[in-house]
Amino acid sequence: MVEKIEHIGIAVKDIEAANTVYENLLGVSSYKMENVESEGVSTSFFRTGDSKIELLEATNPQSAIAKFIEKKGEGIHHIAFAVNDIKAEMKRLSELGFNVLNKEPKKGADNKLVCFIHPKNTNGVLVELCQEIK
Numbered sequence: 001m002v003e004k005i006e007h008i009g010i011a012v013k014d015i016e017a018a019n020t021v022y023e024n025l026l027g028v029s030s031y032k033m034e035n036v037e038s039e040g041v042s043t044s045f046f047r048t049g050d051s052k053i054e055l056l057e058a059t060n061p062q063s064a065i066a067k068f069i070e071k072k073g074e075g076i077h078h079i080a081f082a083v084n085d086i087k088a089e090m091k092r093l094s095e096l097g098f099n100v101l102n103k104e105p106k107k108g109a110d111n112k113l114v115c116f117i118h119p120k121n122t123n124g125v126l127v128e129l130c131q132e133i134k
Contacts, residue, residue, distance in 0.1 A: 007052035015057035
């Protein structure tokens with residue numbers, strides 16, 4: 001079951017420039033920057049109350065973020081929901097007919113296991129499920 005909105009992912013062309021924009025907008029600094037080699041991205045996280053903003057810059061021209069920016073430009077890429085048991089949620093959603101894009105959860109940024117739900121099932125929004133790695 002979904003606990004909360006964990007973060008909103010925003011695709012950006014230049015993470016350093018975007019960090020400045022979001023530091024000014026939110027009045028706080030990024031608390032973590034991290035490369036996720038498997039996804040071909042650099043990430044930067046900002047806390048906003050109980051939720052977070054994740055900036056994503058492509059480090060590989062074949063990455064999903066590079067392709068997203070090429071097709072749609074910078075902007076909201078996904079919304080992530082926190083879950084307690086990601087495997088159970090993947091199974092539950094698959095049984096309900098959602099197209100879960102991962103067979104198994106994978107390690108994502110910010111110490112999370114993640115999987116994605118195809119946007120065709122969620123009114124055009126890419127959905128990420130996240131579980132804290134303990």
